Amino acid sequence: xxxxxxxxxxxxxxxxxxxxxxxxxxxxxxxxxxxxxxxxxx
Amino acid sequence: xxxxxxxxxxxxxxxxxxxxxxxxxxxxxxxxxxxxxxxxxxxxxxxxxxxxxxxxxxxxxxxxxxxxxxxxxxxxxxxxxxxxxxxxxxxxxxxxxxxxxxxxxxxxxxxxxxxxxxxxxxxxxxxxxxxxxxxxxxxxxxxxxxxxxxxxxxxxxxxxxxxxxxxxxxxxxxxxxxxxxxxxxxxxxxxxxxxxxxxxxxxxxxxxxxxxxxxxxxxxxxxxxxxxxxxxxxxxxxxxxxxxxxxxxxxxxxxxxxxxxxxxxxxxxxxxxxxxxxxxxxxxxxxxxxxxxxxxxxxxxxxxxxxxxxxxxxxxxxxxxxxxxxxxxxxxxxxxxxxxxxxxxxxxxxxxxxxxxxxxxxxxxxxxxxxxxxxxxxxxxxxxxxxxxxxxxxxxxxxxxxxxxxxxxxxxxxxxxxxxxxxxxxxxx
Numbered sequence: 046x047x048x049x050x051x052x053x054x055x056x057x058x059x060x061x062x063x064x065x066x067x068x069x070x071x072x073x074x075x076x077x078x079x080x081x082x083x084x085x086x087x
Numbered sequence: 088x089x090x091x092x093x094x095x096x097x098x099x100x101x102x103x104x105x106x107x108x109x110x111x112x113x114x115x116x117x118x119x120x121x122x123x124x125x126x127x128x129x130x131x132x133x134x135x136x137x138x139x140x141x142x143x144x145x146x147x148x149x150x151x152x153x154x155x156x157x158x159x160x161x162x163x164x165x166x167x168x169x170x171x172x173x174x175x176x177x178x179x180x181x182x183x184x185x186x187x188x189x190x191x192x193x194x195x196x197x198x199x200x201x202x203x204x205x206x207x208x209x210x211x212x213x214x215x216x217x218x219x220x221x222x223x224x225x226x227x228x229x230x231x232x233x234x235x236x237x238x239x240x241x242x243x244x245x246x247x248x249x250x251x252x253x254x255x256x257x258x259x260x261x262x263x264x265x266x267x268x269x270x271x272x273x274x275x276x277x278x279x280x281x282x283x284x285x286x287x288x289x290x291x292x293x294x295x296x297x298x299x300x301x302x303x304x305x306x307x308x309x310x311x312x313x314x315x316x317x318x319x320x321x322x323x324x325x326x327x328x329x330x331x332x333x334x335x336x337x338x339x340x341x342x343x344x345x346x347x348x349x350x351x352x353x354x355x356x357x358x359x360x361x362x363x364x365x366x367x368x369x370x371x372x373x374x375x376x377x378x379x380x381x382x383x384x385x386x387x388x389x390x391x392x393x394x395x396x397x398x399x400x401x402x403x404x405x406x407x408x409x410x411x412x413x414x415x416x417x418x419x420x421x422x423x424x425x426x427x428x429x430x431x432x433x434x435x436x437x438x439x440x441x442x443x444x445x446x447x448x449x450x451x452x453x454x455x456x457x458x459x460x461x462x463x464x465x466x467x468x469x470x471x472x473x474x475x476x477x478x479x480x481x482x483x484x485x486x487x488x489x490x491x492x493x494x495x496x497x498x499x500x501x502x503x504x505x506x507x508x509x510x511x512x513x514x515x516x
Binding site: 046048049051052053055056059060061063064067072074077078079080081082083 | 182183184185186189249252253254255256257260261264297298300301302303304305308374375376377378449450451452
């Protein structure tokens with residue numbers, strides 16, 4: 046049972062980590078579709 | 088090759104649509120090439136109208152009237168012709184935003200995808216899961232819990248090490264989360280919004296998307312882990328044929344001999360690997376839209392191999408709009424996921440309430456020796472060679488082979504032990 050809970054914890058850690066990495070990687074729809082004449086968050 | 092198979096099965100699902108396009112082109116001379124009453128009637132009957140007569144009717148700039156003449160400013164294309172070009176993706180569209188899909192103003196295949204997703208995909212996918220649950224419930228009522236036939240020894244054998252169980256739970260935990268959030272995304276509009284309202288579903292949908300996108304990495308990591316750890320023991324063996332022929336002993340008394348993984352478990356393993364990889368690849372395609380396009384290239388390979396003519400669905404389209412790549416990936420992702428979910432439901436059943444002693448293999452990693460002897464007799468013999476020798480000596484009196492004969496039927500009582508198992512544990516409670 047302990048191994049199972051460790052694995053579930055690992056899922057949470059991997060997911061949060063993946064989210065942070067992907068945010069930094071610049072693959073959001075916003076970043077991929079911005080152009081010189083299209084600016085968001087400004 | 089895998090991608091080719093993926094695309095083949097997917098395209099077969101559209102076989103009826105594709106085959107309907109092979110009819111001879113009707114005579115449209117009476118309307119000057121425009122659609123006829125026959126075309127309208129076909130569409131009203133829900134049949135497919137071959138659209139090339141429209142997609143190619145996008146004007147002729149070369150024969151445009153002079154700019155100072157009447158209609159000269161149209162540049163050789165009327166408004167309907169211009170909009171046809173927009174619809175069929177041949178217009179020279181410029182957009183301020185970037186990205187492969189930015190210049191696609193009308194995506195003609197979108198409605199087909201939407202209809203398939205809301206119709207057959209949801210209906211048959213949901214039906215498959217409900218059918219599997221009903222089947223398992225009926226089987227449980229018929230067979231009950233599969234008990235350990237012989238007397239429990241109280242001794243335990245280590246079946247899976249901690250790292251193996253970690254990989255299993257990483258995969259299973261992530262798969263259940265992905266399955267649930269995927270079902271929320273697919274069925275939310277139909278079932279959750281009417282029940283909980285838009286506000287609640289909005290929160291649920293945003294959360295589901297976050298979980299689905301990010302938990303997927305744990306799934307892919309775990310998939311690689313279990314493949315590396317278990318592939319060698321899941322290579323087919325001749326004992327698997329006997330196991331399958333006897334249906335794993337599920338419907339009868341006695342247990343066919345099996346190695347560490349029986350044929351049923353091997354089928355589960357390879358289903359998880361093959362379908363899991365397919366789901367992962369299509370999922371990556373969806374995670375990075377327009378970056379990892381699979382289907383146009385696959386369709387081109389299928390056309391090159393002539394598979395279309397063999398199965399009678401003709402040539403597949405080798406040029407797809409960016410959205411279409413995503414739509415095919417989404418449909419494929421969902422179809423394969425439904426199949427894997429149905430398989431995993433059966434796996435969860437047999438590993439929990441369906442069989443006494445099975446859960447311990449992934450719970451503590453230690454299984455009752457008698458359980459192991461009944462369900463994985465060859466593996467137990469391999470695990471305990473000293474026991475094998477004792478068995479073979481006894482068997483040699485009956486001119487049996489030198490190697491230990493596997494247990495072919497569950498003993499009613501545990502045989503007295505002449506050699507201790509590798510790991511002994513306190514008697515079972």
